[in-house]
Amino acid sequence: MERNTDPQNLESRLRADDKSALEQVYKLYRDEFLNYVKRYKIDDADAMDIYQDTVIAMHQNFVTKQLQLQQSSLKTYLFGIGKNKVFRYLKLKDRHLRWQADFGDQELQSPVEPELNEKQKLLARKLNQISERCREVLLLFYFRNLTISEIVEQTHYKDVNTVKSHKSRCMKNLKTLMGVDQ
Amino acid sequence: MMEHEELIQGYFKQSLSEADSQLVNRLLKEDAEFKAAFESYQDMHIAFKKADYDALKAQLQGLESTISKETKPWHRQAWLRYAAASVLVIALGVNFFFGGPDNLYEDYFETYPNVYQPVIRGAESTSVSDAFLFYENGEFEQAAASFDQLLAQHDDINLKFYRAMALLNSGDTEQALPELEQLSDTAFEFQTESKWFLTLLYLKLDQTEKAKAQLELLDSMDAQFKVKERGEIQKNI
Numbered sequence: 001m002e003r004n005t006d007p008q009n010l011e012s013r014l015r016a017d018d019k020s021a022l023e024q025v026y027k028l029y030r031d032e033f034l035n036y037v038k039r040y041k042i043d044d045a046d047a048m049d050i051y052q053d054t055v056i057a058m059h060q061n062f063v064t065k066q067l068q069l070q071q072s073s074l075k076t077y078l079f080g081i082g083k084n085k086v087f088r089y090l091k092l093k094d095r096h097l098r099w100q101a102d103f104g105d106q107e108l109q110s111p112v113e114p115e116l117n118e119k120q121k122l123l124a125r126k127l128n129q130i131s132e133r134c135r136e137v138l139l140l141f142y143f144r145n146l147t148i149s150e151i152v153e154q155t156h157y158k159d160v161n162t163v164k165s166h167k168s169r170c171m172k173n174l175k176t177l178m179g180v181d182q
Numbered sequence: 183m184m185e186h187e188e189l190i191q192g193y194f195k196q197s198l199s200e201a202d203s204q205l206v207n208r209l210l211k212e213d214a215e216f217k218a219a220f221e222s223y224q225d226m227h228i229a230f231k232k233a234d235y236d237a238l239k240a241q242l243q244g245l246e247s248t249i250s251k252e253t254k255p256w257h258r259q260a261w262l263r264y265a266a267a268s269v270l271v272i273a274l275g276v277n278f279f280f281g282g283p284d285n286l287y288e289d290y291f292e293t294y295p296n297v298y299q300p301v302i303r304g305a306e307s308t309s310v311s312d313a314f315l316f317y318e319n320g321e322f323e324q325a326a327a328s329f330d331q332l333l334a335q336h337d338d339i340n341l342k343f344y345r346a347m348a349l350l351n352s353g354d355t356e357q358a359l360p361e362l363e364q365l366s367d368t369a370f371e372f373q374t375e376s377k378w379f380l381t382l383l384y385l386k387l388d389q390t391e392k393a394k395a396q397l398e399l400l401d402s403m404d405a406q407f408k409v410k411e412r413g414e415i416q417k418n419i
Contacts (some may be wrong), residue, residue: 019238019241022238022241022242023241023242023245026242026245027245027249030249036406039404039406048246052239052242052243052246053239055242056235056238056239056242059238060231060234060235063234064194064195064227064231065195065196065197066195066197069295070320071292071293071320071351072292072293072294072295073292076292076294076295077295077297080294080295080296080297081297083297083371084297084298087371116228116229116232119225120225120228120229120232121229121232123225123226123229124228124229124230124232124233124236127229127230127233128233138226138230139230142223142226142227142230143226143227143230143231143234145191145194145195145227146191147187147188147191
């Protein structure tokens, strides 16, 4: 048995935003999940899409909420999320079929995932254009919801004030970048 | 200001106490400065989430293309199959010597996770979140009471399911039983789960025939939930 398949270890690596843990979970339950989805007669490409989104949602929950699964296994948790996504997909598809019967091929807006507003979309693009160091500190704070002190503990920053001033400089840079397109 | 920052981060981490969640809701209504800080944090959080999603999606698509189609599923790999079989034999043996059907409840019971709440939460009412927060933190009596309050306001079958789960986890089988019997007769998202937990509850209460009937119904529905565990139980009762 591989060293890192220990569930506790896997969960703590997921909490630490370890992308290799994500790949490990992906491979671990891939066949079983795709097999499970088959009975809903969802075509292969969509089933794969649902599985990938399920693994990503699970990973993001670990990363942003520092999730601790105390009473259910990782697998039950993952399949729970997946099942929810399958049902949403089927509901949407059903709506889509009824929509097509009534209105033909006109576009139906997906109500499933909350749509990003224009500002958030622009922000998401700009986050890829700021410096690596800025991206890191902002990600730790705004995405992983780590406090300034936690950031000091987990990184090379020497103290709270250094993090604060770096973070505020980075936010300023980001705002300037945002202004260019507005 | 620091206090506000902690509140906002706690909100997105879903780690706030009920009192603090209510405080966030109140500040959102009454304090314009807090609302602006909250919304700015939310914009950043959602933008990162989207950027992270795009990157992970690309990573998994790349990984998928490298996974060979010849890879055998685990149950076709001989050594794992034998390992699984021996674990099952040992488990059944242990169960034979140390416990009857009533122990099956303890063996197979596992808290059903919160899969109801969406991942991204907006700034709207969080009373449903509060109930799930209790549930996720293992405070099942408070969770059941919160679900009760929500259900008094409006009927929602999925919340009823989680109320039944909270009751079951808090050990209140007396109240959980009629709830689960009703839920397992209703076609909804968690019907198969309801039947599974009802089966376990019947086993706990020594009502083996009723448990068997539920397991047969699950088979006839072609339900995949806990299919392996169901097979093991069926062999054992």
